[in-house]
Amino acid sequence: MSIFKVKTNTLLLLACLVWMAAGGNILRLGLLSYPPFVNVWNILLSLLVFSVFGRFIFGPLVKKHRTRIAGYEEEKQYFFRFFDGKSFLIMAFMMGGGIGLRASGVAPDVFIAVFYSGLGAALMLAGVLFGVYYIKNHIAARQAG
Numbered sequence: 034m035s036i037f038k039v040k041t042n043t044l045l046l047l048a049c050l051v052w053m054a055a056g057g058n059i060l061r062l063g064l065l066s067y068p069p070f071v072n073v074w075n076i077l078l079s080l081l082v083f084s085v086f087g088r089f090i091f092g093p094l095v096k097k098h099r100t101r102i103a104g105y106e107e108e109k110q111y112f113f114r115f116f117d118g119k120s121f122l123i124m125a126f127m128m129g130g131g132i133g134l135r136a137s138g139v140a141p142d143v144f145i146a147v148f149y150s151g152l153g154a155a156l157m158l159a160g161v162l163f164g165v166y167y168i169k170n171h172i173a174a175r176q177a178g
Contacts, residue, residue, distance in 0.1 A: 082151025
């Protein structure tokens with residue numbers, strides 16, 4: 034149905050919103066757990082998690098999806114095409130794993146604080162990058178015509 038289709042550039046905005054929401058929630062969980070564990074080493078570890086996930090996982094993933102979305106020939110696409118099937122599976126696995134990890138109590142609070150803070154911030158940055166690409170494309174389209 035065409036009511037489920039959006040302009041191709043809007044897929045970047047949807048990706049921005051989804052990644053910002055997911056990242057914000059994970060970051061929130063990490064920060065809520067952080068107060069008893071604030072020290073230089075834990076902050077450095079959170080920055081390391083942020084850097085590794087941002088540089089080697091989410092950065093390339095944003096680039097991959099941006100390129101894929103830009104390659105769509107039709108002006109409108111189904112709204113869920115901001116991700117491909119593999120990415121939806123990865124997201125479901127990560128969400129399920131994170132929920133299971135916290136619910137099981139296997140991971141200590143310090144792990145949740147350090148890892149979730151870094152991971153959530155990296156996810157939010159990926160959302161910001163999708164938003165930047167959306168804005169750049171929007172501006173370019175307005176200037177073109």
